[in-house]
Amino acid sequence: MKKQAVGFKFALVMLLLAGAVVTFVSFSLDAKSQDAGEKKKALFVWGGWEGHQPRQCIDIFAPWLEDQGFEVEITKSLDSYLDAEKMERLALIVQAITMGQITPQQERGLLAAVRRGVGFAGWHGGIADSFRSSTEYEFMVGGSWAAHPGNIIDYEVNITNHDDPITKGLTDFKMHSEQYYMLVDPNVEVLATTTFSGKVLPWIEGTVMPVVWKKLYGKGRIFNITLGHTAEDFNVPQARELVKRGLLWAARVPGAGNDPVQTNPYLPLLK
Numbered sequence: 001m002k003k004q005a006v007g008f009k010f011a012l013v014m015l016l017l018a019g020a021v022v023t024f025v026s027f028s029l030d031a032k033s034q035d036a037g038e039k040k041k042a043l044f045v046w047g048g049w050e051g052h053q054p055r056q057c058i059d060i061f062a063p064w065l066e067d068q069g070f071e072v073e074i075t076k077s078l079d080s081y082l083d084a085e086k087m088e089r090l091a092l093i094v095q096a097i098t099m100g101q102i103t104p105q106q107e108r109g110l111l112a113a114v115r116r117g118v119g120f121a122g123w124h125g126g127i128a129d130s131f132r133s134s135t136e137y138e139f140m141v142g143g144s145w146a147a148h149p150g151n152i153i154d155y156e157v158n159i160t161n162h163d164d165p166i167t168k169g170l171t172d173f174k175m176h177s178e179q180y181y182m183l184v185d186p187n188v189e190v191l192a193t194t195t196f197s198g199k200v201l202p203w204i205e206g207t208v209m210p211v212v213w214k215k216l217y218g219k220g221r222i223f224n225i226t227l228g229h230t231a232e233d234f235n236v237p238q239a240r241e242l243v244k245r246g247l248l249w250a251a252r253v254p255g256a257g258n259d260p261v262q263t264n265p266y267l268p269l270l271k
């Protein structure tokens with residue numbers, strides 16, 4: 001009886017070991033085929049309000065991403081979000097659509113892909129002022145546009161995290177553009193901010209507002225930057241560089257940065 005029980009335990013341990021070896025080998029093969037495999041794929045989707053020059057802005061970043069070894073597709077059709085097979089293969093979606101409409105089916109396709117691990121990135125109103133009636137979409141992005149007091153004004157962008165690969169080595173810089181006032185999810189990591197002077201709206205004087213943030217939605221990385229009212233904004237080297245680095249981070253390019261750490265502004269209230 002005792003001998004049989006020992007034999008059974010031995011067989012069980014061997015079975016578990018064999019299972020672990022098979023799992024490890026198949027995982028290694030998966031990782032290998034991905035590493036040695038095809039180029040990372042990025043989908044640029046543009047549309048919405050033309051005043052934001054979505055196509056001109058994409059024409060700055062899409063060729064550059066190609067130079068980084070990505071396979072790039074540019075489309076104006078949100079129906080790409082319905083194509084589960086295509087979405088499955090993407091590393092990154094870059095969207096430049098201010099306002100506009102998304103159908104519930106398109107939204108479901110996008111959210112599912114990002115939850116599974118596809119990165120999602122954009123600038124200005126391209127992701128953070130899209131589809132204003134889609135609350136789950138806004139929850140994914142982690143913030144939405146509310147105002148740009150004074151329209152085109154002079155303001156400063158302050159780098160608040162000097163260690164993150166997205167902002168490392170960059171200094172504070174000036175913009176002559178729209179200063180975006182956002183409604184922001186506290187569950188984001190803020191990398192750069194701007195402070196409102198109160199010259200236009202006295203009651204917001206001193207308000208520190210995120211300009212660059214990163215966050216997760218499921219397994220997908222979300223990168224947002226509020227600069228980029230028109231393509232001209234990206235003549236500012238820091239603004240252009242922040243987008244480039246943010247795209248690489250969202251696409252999980254090795255060395256582009258880690259998953260976000262919350263910089264919740266409400267935490268100090270608990271201390």
Ligand SMILES: [Zn+2]
Binds near residue numbers: 125228
């Ligand atoms: Zn704008």
